[in-house]
Amino acid sequence: MAGLKENKFNFKDLFVLDMANNHQGSVSHGEKIITETSDVLKKNNIKNAAIKFQFRQLDSFIHPDHQTGSDHKYVTRFLSTKMDRKGYQQLFDAVKNAGLITMCTPFDEESVDVIVDMNFDLLKIASCSAKDWPLIEKAASSNLPIVFSTGGASIDDIDNLVSFFEHQGVDFAMMHCMAIYPTPDNWLQLNQIDILKKRYPGVTIGWSTHESPDDTVPVAMAYAKGARMFERHIGLETSEISLNDYSSRPSQLDSWFASYNKAVSLSGGPEKIIPDEETDSLDSLKRGVYVKTPLKSGDLLSADNTYFAIPYIAGQLDSGLIGKNPVINTSLPKDSIIKIEDVTITENNQLNILKKSIHEVKALLREASVVIGNDFDVEFSHHYGIEKYTEIGTVIITCINREYAKKILVQLPGQDHPEHYHKRKEETFQVLYGDLTSTLDGVSRSLEPGESVLVQPGVWHSFKSKNGCVFEEVSSTHYNDDSFYKDKNINKMKREQRKTVVKHWGRFEINDILG
Numbered sequence: 001m002a003g004l005k006e007n008k009f010n011f012k013d014l015f016v017l018d019m020a021n022n023h024q025g026s027v028s029h030g031e032k033i034i035t036e037t038s039d040v041l042k043k044n045n046i047k048n049a050a051i052k053f054q055f056r057q058l059d060s061f062i063h064p065d066h067q068t069g070s071d072h073k074y075v076t077r078f079l080s081t082k083m084d085r086k087g088y089q090q091l092f093d094a095v096k097n098a099g100l101i102t103m104c105t106p107f108d109e110e111s112v113d114v115i116v117d118m119n120f121d122l123l124k125i126a127s128c129s130a131k132d133w134p135l136i137e138k139a140a141s142s143n144l145p146i147v148f149s150t151g152g153a154s155i156d157d158i159d160n161l162v163s164f165f166e167h168q169g170v171d172f173a174m175m176h177c178m179a180i181y182p183t184p185d186n187w188l189q190l191n192q193i194d195i196l197k198k199r200y201p202g203v204t205i206g207w208s209t210h211e212s213p214d215d216t217v218p219v220a221m222a223y224a225k226g227a228r229m230f231e232r233h234i235g236l237e238t239s240e241i242s243l244n245d246y247s248s249r250p251s252q253l254d255s256w257f258a259s260y261n262k263a264v265s266l267s268g269g270p271e272k273i274i275p276d277e278e279t280d281s282l283d284s285l286k287r288g289v290y291v292k293t294p295l296k297s298g299d300l301l302s303a304d305n306t307y308f309a310i311p312y313i314a315g316q317l318d319s320g321l322i323g324k325n326p327v328i329n330t331s332l333p334k335d336s337i338i339k340i341e342d343v344t345i346t347e348n349n350q351l352n353i354l355k356k357s358i359h360e361v362k363a364l365l366r367e368a369s370v371v372i373g374n375d376f377d378v379e380f381s382h383h384y385g386i387e388k389y390t391e392i393g394t395v396i397i398t399c400i401n402r403e404y405a406k407k408i409l410v411q412l413p414g415q416d417h418p419e420h421y422h423k424r425k426e427e428t429f430q431v432l433y434g435d436l437t438s439t440l441d442g443v444s445r446s447l448e449p450g451e452s453v454l455v456q457p458g459v460w461h462s463f464k465s466k467n468g469c470v471f472e473e474v475s476s477t478h479y480n481d482d483s484f485y486k487d488k489n490i491n492k493m494k495r496e497q498r499k500t501v502v503k504h505w506g507r508f509e510i511n512d513i514l515g
Contacts, residue, residue: 009122009145011173011204014229015041015049016103016124016147021081022235022247023091030083030091033236036250038098044257050101050122052231053091055111058082085114092118103147109138116142127151127179127208130161140164145171147229149208150196151179162200174200175231177208182246185211188218193225204228213248216259223263232256287319288312291336299328301343315339350386351514358505361395361410368433368470372397372408380500383418383490386514392416394463398478407473411436411465419462419486427455427475434469438462447471460486 017037023030034051041049058078066075095102103122106112115123125148129135139146150158165172176192188211196205206229207222233247248256287308295305301322308319317338326343379396382389394417397408429438430452437446438453439462447453455461485491490498502509
């Protein structure tokens with residue numbers, strides 16, 4: 001599945017700290033919230049954080065009959081914490097002076113204009129507005145990056161929002177949200193983060209949280225699930241002001257960030273790192289190879305003349321290498337350590353290179369969610385020899401070859417395919433996953449998932465991938481004698497010299513061909 005375009009705004013690891021109406025309509029109280037929140041952010045080394053306001057133009061947002069004497073709890077709250085534009089400007093300036101991002105949720109169209117006029121950095125669509133299309137359309141016209149929450153929204157609703165923002169060219173991200181205040185454990189539904197990540201690849205998925213501010217487990221779980229943006233309500237208590245059950249005091253926010261930071265540390269980075277301490281620990285339990293019966297030079301090591309035992313000694317032949325048919329090159333008595341230097345291991349490097357390629361290609365196909373079934377041929381193209389296959393090579397999987405043909409091509413990171421043309425075949429490449437640079441008649445073009453390129457007969461073309469790529473070739477009939485390479489040395493080679501072709505993954509054939 002093709003992902004959406006990369007965001008221009010850096011939503012990754014963004015913390016949205018929602019002041020809502022917790023400023024209580026007081027500029028000085030709001031400034032204290034901003035100051036103390038800023039201190040907590042610095043203490044926890046949080047670099048990407050926004051203070052969020054909520055705007056409602058109360059004269060028009062609230063019906064005239066409810067402007068006074070209303071028993072609606074939100075109307076009462078909004079009116080009691082009302083702040084004018086000048087007060088919000090002072091709080092806006094305080095956020096900027098603290099080096100933080102400014103963000104605001106509009107609840108009516110007029111508030112969008114105020115947000116744009118005040119030059120906010122980000123705009124938020126609240127869960128209650130996720131189906132308010134007049135407001136959504138107005139927000140999309142703001143030219144601001146937008147975050148929307150998904151509380152109460154069905155998958156169809158979310159699909160509509162994603163499609164709309166994509167069509168409008170809006171830079172956007174979304175947050176899984178449960179709009180229950182506070183949210184009990186059984187309604188957090190953190191598995192929705194997995195679902196949103198899979199359904200909308202390329203979109204930053206976050207989590208807007210309303211559970212008890214004393215509970216620091218969910219934020220760690222949300223990070224481990226893949227959430228990369230987080231929202232929390234913040235406020236300050238005084239002798240006259242009490243907080244609601246889902247807003248964090250600075251001390252609770254501090255604990256929340258500590259839990260997040262621990263989750264980041266526990267999760268590690270995208271690449272697996274094997275520390276020396278881990279290797280040493282595992283080596284202490286690894287079995288080394290010892291002599292069962294006296295050996296003489298030239299003996300092939302086997303289960304009859306060796307055994308495995310601990311301790312493993314550094315430099316010793318281990319049980320993982322015994323399957324490579326080592327031959328002893330010295331005489332050793334019973335119970336002796338067999339060192340790696342005591343044996344000769346003859347390996348078929350060409351066979352190892354292609355077998356390793358199979359494992360890597362299968363893994364890349366799984367990562368790309370490309371399923372090819374079980375009826376196909378695999379072609380390893382190695383035009384400059386299998387030894388150089390990791391640099392110059394491609395796996396070509398032929399699925400159909402009739403009057404039309406379909407192939408799946410896989411390039412591993414750093415592989416290149418040499419320049420050539422076809423006399424009879426016309427082909428179209430479409431990238432399914434990863435990155436591809438296609439060069440046609442000397443003009444190079446970088447292709448992303450979903451993009452395609454047409455190669456007409458007679459056009460010189462080559463392709464390469466920096467980080468690995470899976471792409472589809474749809475063409476007219478393929479003929480084995482219809483590829484002509486710019487490097488004439490390749491044209492002189494027999495086909496079997498530059499290609500290894502097997503059925504399926506060649507479980508048996510590849511050993512027969514290269515074994």
